Ligand SMILES: O=C(O)CCC(=O)C(=O)O
């Protein structure tokens with residue numbers, strides 16, 4: 001395998017693209033590296049403009065303007081009553097809005113919804129590409145995802161506003177994502193990965209999203225010949241004296257529904273139920289010392 005850490009200590013993720021619905025890695029060893037790292041870079045399609053998403057990241061927390069229906073603002077106060085996720089002021093620098101995909105058109109600006117829908121299709125193609133590489137048989141994929149292709153799994157967006165003026169805390173604390181896959185769009189560096197026991201800043205690949213693989217994938221493939229890593233990642237504290245005062249990111253997450261079982265292959269390749277995904281998530285939140293979503 002080619003080296004993934006450069007002279008400055010930056011981690012280079014393998015790069016890939018989706019062409020006609022298929023995930024293709026740019027280098028021969030890219031797919032293996034992606035499974036081992038639990039992360040890769042995915043080209044932003046040429047005709048996709050991510051600007052409405054970044055604009056939303058920079059305004060969703062602003063108070064709504066009375067008498068207007070500007071859905072770019074006002075999400076701190078909005079209870080998002082139909083969502084089981086919603087707005088959260090976290091103990092790190094991030095304030096976060098999480099909304100399930102079926103609620104995007106209700107709560108978000110039209111152009112943000114359109115962008116997220118396209119990113120969702122891309123994430124689904126990437127997920128199926130990783131299933132191919134990891135050797136997950138086609139006939140099991142709907143079972144383990146709860147019907148990702150039929151839109152009956154869990155898909156949501158996370159919108160992150162990193163507040164550099166909140167000091168003495170991480171940007172976002174170290175964690176793995178709980179589902180299968182997360183597609184991340186951000187406006188500046190800061191994303192780090194725990195690689196061979198050391199935190200490494202990830203080198204920016206212009207024109208690419210970052211893709212994370214998560215716990216549901218790790219559990220599923222742990223005993224298979226090509227196990228998938230659930231990548232441990234974080235963003236360290238942002239300083240208010242930095243060039244940019246705030247950092248923005250938004251993501252598409254796909255995982256099992258909370259009422260589903262996680263699955264795991266035995267070494268002989270047979271598929272078994274592992275643990276309820278809600279129980280798994282509650283246990284994980286206890287270990288990491290945070291509150292699990294109160295509405296789930
Ligand atoms: O902002 C980033 O680069 C990462 C965000 C993240 O890890 C998350 O939303 O789970």
Ligand SMILES: [Fe+2]
Pocket residue numbers: 175176177182212233
């Ligand atoms: Fe994450």
